[in-house]
Amino acid sequence: MSGMTMSQKILAAHAGLSSVSAGQLIEADLDLVLGNDITSPVAIKEMEKFKTNGVFNKDKIALVPDHFVPNKDIKSAENCKCVREFAKRNEITNYFEVGQMGIEHALLPEKGLTVAGDLIIGADSHTCTYGALGAFSTGVGSTDMACGMATGKAWFKVPSAIRFNLTGKLSEYVSGKDVILHIIGMIGVDGALYKSMEFAGEGVSSLSMDDRFTIANMAIEGGAKNGIFPVDDKAIAYMEEHAPGKKFTVYEADEDAVYDEEYTINLSELKPTVAFPHLPENTHTFDETDKINKIKIDQVVIGSCTNGRIDDIRCAAGILKGRKVADGIRCIIIPATQSIYMQAMEEGLLRIFIEAGAVVSTPTCGPCLGGYMGILASGERCVSTTNRNFVGRMGAVDSEIYLASPAVAAASAVTGYLSQPSELQ
Amino acid sequence: MKEARGSVFCFGDNVDTDVIIPARYLNTADPMELAAHCMEDIDKDFIKNVKKGDIIVANKNFGCGSSREHAPIAIKAAGVSCVIAETFARIFYRNAINIGLPIVECPDAAKEIKQGDVVNINFDTGVITDETTGKTFQGQAFPPFMQKIIDSEGLVNYINGKE
Ligand code: SF4
Numbered sequence: 283m284s285g286m287t288m289s290q291k292i293l294a295a296h297a298g299l300s301s302v303s304a305g306q307l308i309e310a311d312l313d314l315v316l317g318n319d320i321t322s323p324v325a326i327k328e329m330e331k332f333k334t335n336g337v338f339n340k341d342k343i344a345l346v347p348d349h350f351v352p353n354k355d356i357k358s359a360e361n362c363k364c365v366r367e368f369a370k371r372n373e374i375t376n377y378f379e380v381g382q383m384g385i386e387h388a389l390l391p392e393k394g395l396t397v398a399g400d401l402i403i404g405a406d407s408h409t410c411t412y413g414a415l416g417a418f419s420t421g422v423g424s425t426d427m428a429c430g431m432a433t434g435k436a437w438f439k440v441p442s443a444i445r446f447n448l449t450g451k452l453s454e455y456v457s458g459k460d461v462i463l464h465i466i467g468m469i470g471v472d473g474a475l476y477k478s479m480e481f482a483g484e485g486v487s488s489l490s491m492d493d494r495f496t497i498a499n500m501a502i503e504g505g506a507k508n509g510i511f512p513v514d515d516k517a518i519a520y521m522e523e524h525a526p527g528k529k530f531t532v533y534e535a536d537e538d539a540v541y542d543e544e545y546t547i548n549l550s551e552l553k554p555t556v557a558f559p560h561l562p563e564n565t566h567t568f569d570e571t572d573k574i575n576k577i578k579i580d581q582v583v584i585g586s587c588t589n590g591r592i593d594d595i596r597c598a599a600g601i602l603k604g605r606k607v608a609d610g611i612r613c614i615i616i617p618a619t620q621s622i623y624m625q626a627m628e629e630g631l632l633r634i635f636i637e638a639g640a641v642v643s644t645p646t647c648g649p650c651l652g653g654y655m656g657i658l659a660s661g662e663r664c665v666s667t668t669n670r671n672f673v674g675r676m677g678a679v680d681s682e683i684y685l686a687s688p689a690v691a692a693a694s695a696v697t698g699y700l701s702q703p704s705e706l707q
Numbered sequence: 708m709k710e711a712r713g714s715v716f717c718f719g720d721n722v723d724t725d726v727i728i729p730a731r732y733l734n735t736a737d738p739m740e741l742a743a744h745c746m747e748d749i750d751k752d753f754i755k756n757v758k759k760g761d762i763i764v765a766n767k768n769f770g771c772g773s774s775r776e777h778a779p780i781a782i783k784a785a786g787v788s789c790v791i792a793e794t795f796a797r798i799f800y801r802n803a804i805n806i807g808l809p810i811v812e813c814p815d816a817a818k819e820i821k822q823g824d825v826v827n828i829n830f831d832t833g834v835i836t837d838e839t840t841g842k843t844f845q846g847q848a849f850p851p852f853m854q855k856i857i858d859s860e861g862l863v864n865y866i867n868g869k870e
Contacts, residue, residue: 307852324736324776331863350734357734407774407798423776423802425862433866437852471721472768476797505768507797561721651730651773670772672725674748 285536287443288510289478292418292533296401304442304540312342313417314395315430316404318386319347323364324424325405329432337372338434344376344395344404345369346386349647354654384619384645387411387499387587392619394525398513398532403427403436408587408669410501414494415521416513416532421502441507443478444469445541448485450550455703457597458493459589459667459687462500463555465547467565475505477542480535485549486512491520492593499588500669503562554702556665557685560673568702577684577700581664582607582691583676585616585643586650589667592622594688599631601692601703602638608698613640614656620645640695652676658683665694709830711788711809713760716753717822718746722765723772724799728781730773741777742784759786762828764820766792770799779803789828791835791846793817804853807860811835813846830857 286294286301294302296310317325322345337343345365350358369377376395383389387408390396398416402409407421422436430436446465466473479501481494489497494511501509511517513532521530556574558564568574584590584598595617607613615635617623623645626632635642649656650668658664658677663684666676671683684700693703726749728741735741746753763782769792770778779802782790790803793814803810809830816835820826824839833848849857859865 307850320730320733320775320777324780327736328863331867333867349730355734361734361736405774405776407772409774421774421798423774423779423798423805425776425805426801429805429862429866471771472794472796475768475794502798505771505796651725651733653730670723670725672723672772674729675725679748 284540285538287478287539288480288533288535289418289443289508290440292399292401293438293440302440304440306440307437308440309435309437310401312403312430312434312436313400314342314344314402315427316344316386316390316402316406316409317427318349318406319351319358319362319365320349321405321424321427323361325427325431326364326368328425328428332432334432337431340373341375343374343431344390345374346378346383346389348383348385349651350653351383351646352380382620385587385590385647388591388618388622391415391495392524392621394528397521397525397528397530398517399530403430407502408499410506410508411495411499411587413498413501413508413510414491415517416511418508418510420508441476441478442542443480444474445480445482445544447483447544447546448481448549449483449546450485450548451488452549452552455689456552456554457687457689458489458496460552460555461549462497463557463565463685464552466500466504466562467555469504471503471561471563472505474501477506479504479506479509481511487514488549490593491516492591495591496588503669554687554690556690556700557671559671559682562669562671562685574700577663579611579665579694579698579700580662581656581658582611582613582695583649583656583664583666583668584688584691585618586647586668587618588669589688590616590618590622592625594667595622595626595631598688598692599634601689602640602696603634605638605696607639607695611695611698613695614643614649615640616643616646616648618645649676665691665700667691710828711760711762712827713762713788715762715764715820715822715824715826716757718749718763718765720766721768721771722749724770724775724778725772727770727778728775733775733777736777738780738784741781745781745785754785757785757787760788761786762826763787763790764817765790766817767794769795771796774798776802776806779806779808783808791816804856805862807857809857811846813844816844816846
């Protein structure tokens with residue numbers, strides 16, 4: 283019998299089994315069930331069909347209205363009302379109202395609700411973000427969320443894994459976003475379908491927690507079930523700061539764990555990377571063609587659960603400081619949570635943005651999913667730090683999204699063309 | 708439901724949930740309202756032409772992207788009786804089973820079945836028959852656990868039935 287991957291160990295522990303193997307169907311106990319303002323109303327309606335009443339544990343459910351809040355229209359307001367009333371009725375501890383909310387995947391780790399060794403499901407595909415802390419977390423739909431809220435359990439097919447050995451260290455203006463775009467460009471949007479993406483190697487220690495959140499966040503864009511990082515001193519320091527006193531468990535992959543594929547990625551060799559429309563796998567680097575420098579843009583968005591954290595905001599501010607957003611470009615900056623917003627304010631970053639001619643918004647998903655706060659008209663182009671550039675994702679069916687890091691997005695705002703920071707004077 | 712039969716609508720690779728049901732309509736969870744916009748960013752006429760019982764056939768990674776259950780709900784409410792694809796994105800796969808929308812993975816069928824063909828699927832055996840061309844394909848039958856969820860018309864009914 284061969285060893286288990288990190289993901290498999292967490293699943294086995296939560297299913298009460300000493301071991302599991304890829305392909306096995308299991309039922310496991312959940313540490314946290316998450317939903318937002320789009321997925322929760324569907325789940326709440328499903329829950330009404332249950333014979334048993336109420337939720338399995340009011341402390342182990344997180345409800346975060348973030349997609350269309352502050353409400354963009356009457357229907358969204360009705361959905362949020364439904365979530366708010368459900369939270370009240372069931373005395374949900376972790377319901378985050380406008381004013382306390384942030385984009386769910388930035389908010390939950392910050393609030394200490396996700397720690398190493400946890401098994402988490404969320405009715406949102408980017409729930410895989412918490413793998414940065416060594417948790418097994420994965421996106422599900424509303425019915426799974428409903429059953430999770432009612433029973434505290436979910437069914438899983440145990441995934442096999444792909445291992446990414448990271449070596450070296452990132453260069454200036456290259457960040458976690460470039461790492462994950464590089465990987466998706468290499469394996470494709472279904473390259474890790476049904477599988478875990480497990481990160482390992484000495485290169486991990488040089489990555490900031492914010493870089494790791496960005497990388498784990500976009501595991502789903504490679505089709506993966508989850509992305510997961512080993513738990514090192516940085517991860518432990520993060521949890522001690524954000525979840526003081528909360529028990530966490532460190533799992534390590536067995537030496538003889540089996541991987542479907544292994545890749546080695548030298549972080550030192552990575553360059554600013556951009557995913558062209560209309561798939562995250564459609565990646566290019568700036569030295570590849572000269573066409574990449576001639577792409578005229580209309581809008582820049584810096585934010586989302588992928589790149590709305592403090593490192594991202596600082597990086598963008600570093601580039602925009604003393605510069606101006608190019609004429610005719612709308613540059614929209616969205617810190618992902620209230621505390622990131624406040625931190626940015628205290629560091630004087632908001633002033634830098636406003637002086638540069640950018641707008642700064644309260645936390646919201648907004649433009650990332652084409653909700654509001656920056657919808658594209660027909661034929662328009664946007665450089666965005668979000669995670670999906672599908673047809674129509676941010677507005678008109680024939681608009682275009684270029685996915686990039688905060689550094690590339692900020693530099694592009696200054697030039698008005700898709701640009702990397704080294705091009706700025 | 709042990710069988711589905713209908714005419715086929717074909718789609719390509721990586722049909723994502725943003726084109727199955729664009730986020731601009733996610734301010735509602737009403738199945739009929741969602742169905743009215745099903746596939747509109749990839750095929751404006753789909754909803755005009757689809758009839759109850761019809762079948763979607765697609766290539767790889769069908770349903771990739773967001774976890775919105777609104778996507779299989781929209782497809783089911785549009786009248787589609789089954790989706791056949793080379794592969795499905797995993798959250799879509801779960802969601803389809805959990806709401807009782809039958810789906811079958813079958814690379815050969817995905818390659819050979821053409822738009823407008825009339826197709827029959829037997830869920831017990833996984834056999835797909837293209838009645839227009841006479842060809843048959845062996846799709847993957849569900850493991851018994853998932854078949855039970857589909858037979859119960861979804862996960863909630865299945866769990867209710869167990870207790
Ligand atoms: S920021 Fe975008 S990807 Fe992230 S949760 Fe919100 S809508 Fe989804």
